[in-house]
Amino acid sequence: MTDAVLTRLLADREGFVARLAALVACPSVSTDPAYRDGMAAARAWWCGRLAEMGFAEVREIGAGGHPAIAACWRGAGPGAPTLLVYGHYDVQPPDPVGEWRSPPFVLTARDGRLHARGVSDDKGPSLLALETLGAFLAVEGRLPVNVAVLLEGEEECGSATLEKILHENRAFFAADAVLSADGARWRADLPTMTVGTRGSMAVEFTLRTAAKDLHSGRYGGVAPNALHAMARLVTTLHDEHGNILVPGFTDGVPPVTEAERTALAAIPYDVAAHDASIGIAPSDRSTAEFLERLWLRPTLDLNGMWGGYTGAGGKTVIPAEAHAKISMRLVPGQVPAKVADALAAHLRAHCPPGTTLEIRATRQGTLATHLEGAHPLLVAAERALEQTAGRAPLRVRMGATLPLTDIVQRVLGIGTVMFSFATADEDFHAPNENWRESAIPEGFAAWVALLRKLEGTTRADFTGFRAG
């Protein structure tokens, strides 16, 4: 028995790729004001496409930052649940641009993958979701559930105004659950459902050792060097095994249990292949230790560090300033502001003599989240994947962060199911971001199946999974 909606989607694959090419051609980098026009172009493209597919109330909704795109379809009636379908239209910066094999904002097919900044995170997966809904409307004139659409414009820069946008438009976005097209599959060869995310926090700091950069001959030996001081300070953050040494960093985090470690050990995973795939030195970690570090433990990573002369040739200077950017991944029990305070206290305590330190918190931070196992949308999603992928998905967590899951839990009182067809090895935040072409037919089949599983569900099914 063929599904007419799926047939339509698969028959128009070329049209889908052409639309995706138009979308990635909009350089919608939210972290850098220089890309303002690219952000506007991506919004204009989405609004046009959503209206064309038959969504109602298509519009931009802002709250002081990059606006989100909103739309809805509410024809399933008041007894049917409402799903808030989420994606984001913003992308990471393309830097370092020189390392791309094809231009970052030109969709380029190579080796079975489509390449472009944002193609995997999250333009491809979100377009897959919305095009599926559009096909339902085109073929059947209706959807099995009510839908509110939210395409965020600040996912890559900490979702600073997402909470305000949802607060100020609570009636519009009121829903029984969030169905997210963002979040990425853990791997392509094994169906999984992600039931937890790490939180995040970010901090920048600057060390100063002198009023100005100094000549290394005329002051060398008698003037302090900001880069030496920075190296010394950064080295206090971890021990030689990479364990975090910041006092108070893990306050409130329950220890990992033996039951959790046993569950992790049961997950099939080739740690050696992972290490080889990203070109790092092979570790001797077990699967359980590997997954514990990735899912259940927090991290503290320098994202950038710089100071002095970094151009071509030499400059014999003693730098007076050094800078660093740090991001942290948090686990349930950690509060972003408290973690940032602990880090700031550590940096102040270990700031080398003769240096001054300026610390800036650059994000509001995001809590880690965890989804309950009996959630009706989670169960429907698992059944849909079991049908289209041929086996029941494994419940996993992810090391990354979705501010969304934290914010919708707090503002709308609902949980989030991630139903993404990106995969974790697709270099989202690095040069040569790419997306498997095979995700297109797999994703269409799964999204159609999920909507079919939701036929006949009611708002009452979600009782007990909504707060308040």
Added chain:
Amino acid sequence: MTDAVLTRLLADREGFVARLAALVACPSVSTDPAYRDGMAAARAWWCGRLAEMGFAEVREIGAGGHPAIAACWRGAGPGAPTLLVYGHYDVQPPDPVGEWRSPPFVLTARDGRLHARGVSDDKGPSLLALETLGAFLAVEGRLPVNVAVLLEGEEECGSATLEKILHENRAFFAADAVLSADGARWRADLPTMTVGTRGSMAVEFTLRTAAKDLHSGRYGGVAPNALHAMARLVTTLHDEHGNILVPGFTDGVPPVTEAERTALAAIPYDVAAHDASIGIAPSDRSTAEFLERLWLRPTLDLNGMWGGYTGAGGKTVIPAEAHAKISMRLVPGQVPAKVADALAAHLRAHCPPGTTLEIRATRQGTLATHLEGAHPLLVAAERALEQTAGRAPLRVRMGATLPLTDIVQRVLGIGTVMFSFATADEDFHAPNENWRESAIPEGFAAWVALLRKLEGTTRADFTGFRAG
């Protein structure tokens, strides 16, 4: 009794400043290929001016790098000594450009100083020297000694081809001593003669921890971070007091003697005022310790360190590469290549597990030098300064490097007297480089006096101070 040459020079001060403004307007940055046109413009300006002043054989002489400018006047006869008058027309990069209070290549008078990149190092002092010689030719039709002029184009990038230029033109540059307009006075309030310079060596290195930059959520906890590794490696280079920990670094360096320490302690110097002048935390160093660290001990300074995302906003990346530039100042007894080898061995030995290291020596290196006390040009220079400054100059050393002094000793077998009217606090290699306006009349008087002291000297006076 007024000196007609000096009178002419002082009367044309405005003309001198106008010529200096034209010279600094040529952005002759030798370290960066982007400034190629500025280098050519500075050469063209100098060639025009030297010919105008009456020098012979004005020309550019290259040996594969930035050409030097050469000229001569040999009218004093074969019994008179020949001095090789040295300066350089290249300058440091203007970075960071945003910190300049006036455009770096526009001569701007402010607070009794002229500001521009290169005004102090070395365009002002070298123009002062050549204009004095030109005034002798204009007023008296002759000079007291024979002169060969050498204006180098690679002083700021390690003088890579200076040795080849001198080798290939030994007959032209053959001389009894070098008289350098580069090198800087130690301070403006005390006449000094510099009898020693530190050598230099530079090295760059890159650490790699993965094949590519990685997403900090999806790999955080299981992937190494190149910036953490860089910080850990850099921290092994010094102890917490800034003492160098590289084994073999000071091999061949005799210990500082008590006699040397006593001589240093006798030099008047306000260490607290020095620290305050550059905005560093006050140290409790004695003058002797301060000067020992600046003149008699080697240094190892990071000039630049960078990796990961350094732009606006955040990027949640685990960097796969980190980079550093190091320059070292050397003292007599240290051999640049051996010092670089010792540093490379140390870096390899302390390279954190799981990282790969690539080391590049970026300069050929320069030996430290020291001038004998009875050298006739040194004595003449001291007498000239005693006459014009009102007191006998103090013999001092400098912490900085002049590749010239090393190269001319090896290639031409002669010593170098530095007779510069730049001063050490003029921010040569930093933003807002400046030159005291008072250096113009002081410099003219001293250069005229020096040439008068050389009247009647013969080649024979230099016997014993030339090699071979």
